[in-house]
Amino acid sequence: MRTSRARRAGGADGTENGGGRQWARADATRQALLDAALEVFADRGYADAGIAEIVERSGISVGSLYHHYGGKAGLYVALWEDLSAEQEAAAAQAVAAARKEGESDPIALFIAGARAYLRVCWERRDAARLFLGGEGPSGSSLMRRSRAQHWIAQNTKLLRGSSGEPPGRAEQVLSLVLTTVIGEAGREIATAENEEEASEIIEEVCRILIRLAR
CATH class of the missing domain: 1.10.10.60 (Homeodomain-like)
Structure with a gap:
């Protein structure tokens, strides 16, 4: 950039x-x-x-x-926004690439995005550890909740596929559960001992997400 x-x-x-x-x-x-x-x-x-x-x-x-x-709070927020933007961009690019290759199954597209997001948790593990720890300036908890709601909405839309109907309560709950699993998995990946362990966790999480989503 x-x-x-x-x-x-x-x-x-x-x-x-x-x-x-x-x-x-x-x-x-x-x-x-x-x-x-x-x-x-x-x-x-x-x-x-x-x-x-x-x-x-x-x-x-x-x-x-x-x-x-x-000040210090502004630095924290800038680091948070930088990491969040990188995670979102990686997920969006992975979904777009999968679509370009002909993938249309909503769950497969969701998994592609989740895998890319989790990979950034390892690649940017120093920053991920900081934010997953929950400490931060006043208002940071609200910032994290807002970002989580954004991800839930994005995931709900992705899992809905091409349907133009609004999501039902069951679909919203499923998206909440899957997004929560991904968030907690990011914590484990960021604290993995090495890249091999991180990759194993990512693939296991993806297998769990597939089972939950189907």
Whole structure:
């Protein structure tokens, strides 16, 4: 994403103009702050994490931190949104790829998305562990509930297939159960000892989801 931004800001000959360099610097600043915040949150927990340590690890000024994120809570929310967006994009891409290959079974499409989502839980395990732990700033519980409701709605729609009728109570409950299973599985995957163990958990979870969904 940072590369594409720089390209969009570049001159006609492909080189970066002044605006492009400013975008690149701003992106690098934000990323350094996010990387440092994730490290400190992981080491100390959100409550005990200090702005001073985040600034020290990032090498960025405290003024820049407040300019870009407004404080510790803003960093937490930005990390959360980044992980959530990556999980959602991975799931959507997996479903789209399965459809492109000719898959039309709603459950198979749902499993493709779930597998991709769970894979991100392993690939981004440091961030996933932080958020699955439940600690965070005021309002973070509401943020997580809102995201869960979004996922339930998306999964309900996917499992409904091409039917234009509104989902019944049984379908809504099924989507709730499946989404909850995926969320809890993400916690186990993020804390797996290695990639092999994580992959085994993912495949076992997918088998369980298939049985529940059918």
